[in-house]
Amino acid sequence: MKKFDLVKLKNTKPYKNLNLYKDSNGIILEEQKGKSKVLFFNPLNRGECLITQVNNFDISYQNAAFPSNLHEEFINYFSSIEKRAVSKFSIPKVKEFDWVKLNVEKPKYAKEGIHKGEIGCVMSDHAFQNCVEVDFINFDDSMAVDMDDLEVIKRREDK
C-alpha cells in the first residue's frame, strides 16, 4: 500500500475510541513500517472526516487509488481538510424510520412551512453534513433537517 491508495477499515477494535465503522472508506496519506496514516470518511454522516494512524493489517486495499489528476488539489487543500477533521466520528442521533419532532424554530424551516413542534419520520439511512431527510406529517415534501434540531419521540424498533 502506498500514498493515495484507497482502503477500507476491516478491524475496528483497536480504534473503538474513534467510533470508526467497519468498512469505512479511507485514503492513505503516509505509509511506513507497517502503519499508515489514513484519512477516513464517516459513512453515516457524509462530509465528516478523521485522520488517524492504523496498522496495515487492520485495513484492506480496494484495488484503486485516489485519481492522480486530483493529487495536486488534494495536497494544496490538505491543511483545510486537516483543520476540519474531527477527533472521532459522530454517532447519528437518529436512525431511519425513527419518529422525530422539530425542536427549534428556524427561518430555513419556516420558509418551507415547517415550524417548531412539527412531527415527522426519518426517511434516510445516513446523514449528509449532519442533516437527515425527514418526512413531516403536515408537509407534502421531505426535507433535510439538522439532526441537532430534532428530538426523537419514538425509536424504530430494532428487528
Add this chain to the structure above:
Amino acid sequence: MSAFSDLIKVDKNGRIYYNKWIEWIHLYNYVGIEREVVEEYIAVALRHCASCMALSGCYFFKGVMPKYPLHPHCDCKTMDIDINWVKKKAKAECKIEKFTEYIFTDEEQSKGKKALFESWGFDISDSEYLKNEFCRQALENYLSGNYKLKKLDGEGQRLAIPITLKNKTFYSGWLLRPQGLIINITPYGGKFK
C-alpha cells in the same frame, strides 16, 4: 425546455434521431470505488460544489433538468446520451419498510397517510405489491420524462414522480442517483397538480 433543434441529432450512420437525454458530468467522472470516494466524500472535503458533485453521472430528460450551468464558474458539462442507454441502466429502488414502518405504522402520527392508503383498499399485507408497483410506475414515468424537479442539494436531486393507485394519482418523492438509479424517499408526496 430545450430548443427543438437541440433535440435532433444525426448518428454516425446519418440517421436522424431525437436526443432527449443528457448525462450531467462534473470535472471527474468515475465509476466504482473511485466514484464513491471521489464524488461522495472528497467532494465535501475539497469543498467542490456539493450539488454539482451529487448531479455528476445523473441522467436527465432535457426538458426537465436543473438549470445549466448551475452557478457562475461551474465546471460541469452535459453530454447527450441515448434513451436506450438510459433504459438499459435505469432502475428504481424502494424499501419495503417505507410501507411497513411508515405508511402502515400504528403510530398515531401516521394516521393520515395510513387512512389514505386504507381508503384505497390497501393494508400492510399489500406492502410488497406496493413497493413493486411504486418502482414499476416510477421507473416508467422517469424514463418518459414525466417527473418534476424538487429540491437539489449535496445529497442529490429530489424528484416528484406521479404514481396512480386505484385511479388516484399523487406524487411520490424520489432521489436521483448516478446512472439512472432512483431511490424512493417518501411514498406519498402530495396531491398531483
